[in-house]
Amino acid sequence: MIEIPPKRKKLYEFIFKIMDLKKADEEKLEIRIENLNEFELLTTNLLEQLNSVNKNLIIKLEEIDNKKNLIKKIDNLEFFRQIEKELSNEKLPIDVELKVNILKILETKAQKVIEKGEVSIFSSKVTYLENLTAIDDILNQLKAKIDKEIEFQKLNISKNEENLTQIMNLFNKLDAINNFNEASPILKEYTTSFYSKNSSYIYSQLKKSYKNNKINDKRADILFNNQLKPNFIEAIILYLLSNFGNMSIDSMHIKTKLNSKRLFASLLSLIEKGLIIEVGEFEGHHIYSNNLLGNQLSKALESIKDKLNSYKIEVDKNIQVILPKLSLKLNNLIELSNNLIKINFKIYETELNDLEKILRALENLMPKKTIIDQDLKFKLDSMIEAYKMYRLPLIVEKDENLQKQLVDEQRISDTFETLLSQDYLKGKIIWAIKKFGPLNIIQLEAYTNIPRSKLFILLNILRMNDEIIIKDAHEEYQVFNIPRKPSTLEKFLNTFFDNLFKFIKTLDFLKEKSKNIAEYLFEINELINKIKGFLIEINKLNIDDENFFENEFVYIFEKIQEFNDKFLSLRSKVIVGERELDFSKLVPIKITKVDENYSSLIKPEEIIGFGTIESDEKKCISCGKCERICPENAAILEKRWNLTLLFEMNDEEINLLPENKREIIFLIKKMAKKRPSEIKLPKDILGFGKSVFDPIKCIACKECLEKCPNKAIIFEEVWNIPEIIKNLSAQKIF
Structure with a gap:
């Protein structure tokens, strides 16, 4: 279909409307609208029936697998990788629930793969998706709790004012004393009623050192005035920002009556420690915010929740890439949360512990390294593959003369190393592809330790002997695989999933076209018959002459036939009702420019010129x-x-x-x-x-x-x- 420029589309549409109005037969137009409405209802009812088909098919497949145990009988990991690849295709419009159900059915095969020491390509995804949902729930609970706490703090400003008055009274008493010994009773009362981890630590260390005679009276007084008092001011600033929101230094001075220079020095110290940040300016004053507040955590949660949905979509692409990203985000959240707990925000502790458990569970799903640790087993497996190919004489018969026997054994051993080493290396390649699936030359070099120059020659020899085939290309390198004919069970599942995925794609396309029945009427009919074709292919499937889908689509086929019958009977009526345009009155016209009388009504950017x-x-x-x-x-x-x-x-x-x-x-x-x-x-x-x-x-x-x-x-x-x-x-x- 031709793409019309926006600068002309409105004009062409307007001309068609004028022509249609001049020629339209009202009676025919009503027939057309009435029949299109009937078609719309018919299509909607059929779509409702088709929507449940894919779910029912997976339930049926599970029943067949339970009865015939067919998935466990398939010993071809590549076959399952292909299905997984199709499921991971972002162009496949499949919902998460259906995908998880399919993966769960295939999980029996995944268990078999785990027993071989490999990574499950199915169970990890199922657990991953379920864990992401669990994380989502915890984040919602956590955010609700944090938002509630922030709101609670806002509603308790008067209580905070009382606490601040009490804190400032104690501090003013302390500030008036320069002697550490005299200040000790007030210090004890201060640290009990107003907990500040850092201040309490400095006070306890100072008290301990003084008590053990590690510092004298003069040194204790200096530390009390130069370290402990400024630290108390820092704690007061953190209290202000935690309970009264963002503030300027002037606002802090009004609240506390503290000297502005002392406040400024403490602010710089807190900024350097990363405990507060400057968030902007208001009327020429710098505004500061607590960097470890509940609302900071709330913002962090929002950021993680935004990412969570994209991770759910991307999970199919590559767990190894997505999982570290999510782990990093959640670890950052946990680190931030731990800081909150340290400054007495213990209300979040339960949820954060749950979050940490799920994070650790997800980390356990990270694919393990599949390189063989035992070199001896690797060599043995490779030799077995070489033996299978060429029936190599691995056992040497003994000779009557012991000396001659040893010489012969050494000679045969040397011969194997020199003349037959190529076959051994080919055995390595075959073993690696069987063990890890289709590989390119870079991956084969890593798994077999065969130099790339030798690999190139060996791969060509194996290809000429039809022992391996080129499967496809990956990162500009050819991927090699072992040729094999699919088994009957593989053909059964392959036909099933191939037609299921085609059904899902076509159904999604049909839903889109059904939004505009008038424009896509004939295409809708064609799509419905395509869907019927996919279901017929599944309907033909059988194992040991037993047809499991024989009665599965009877009702759907009846509905499709009903649609087709009505389509044939109504089609002529719809066509009769279409507009007929009279071209006889159309003639070429000369328009040099837009008439000045209408220039204010027509936008120049819509209609540039004619000719x-x-x-x-x-x-x-x-x-x-x-x-x-x-x-x-x-x-x-x-x-x-x-x-x-x-x-x-x-x-x-x-x-x-x-x-x-x-x-x-x-x-x-x-x-x-x-x-x-x-x-x-x-x-x-x-x-x-x-x-x-x-x-x-x-x-x-x-x-x-x-x-x-x-x-x-x-x-x-x-x-x-x-x-x-x-x-x-x-x-x-x-």
């Missing part, structure tokens, strides 16, 4: 400038060259042609036995070809006219409406 543009083939040098400059892609340099017109030209006219065409025409005229009509040109060749202009897309901006280097573009101020409207009508765009 018809053509290319003069005798002048056109086929440089492609018009194609590149056109803002609406209306100009196209066609890859064909009309030679008939050029052969009809006389020598005088040919001499007026651009040089590139003139020389070649003279040459062709001399060599040609008969007149050529038209030749096709290679892609992206400049200098030859024909410039054509799409009248529907052209907005008559005249950009090409101005840029043409050989004045080969002809512009007529006549708008060919008949041609444009007929083309649009034929394409059923409006």
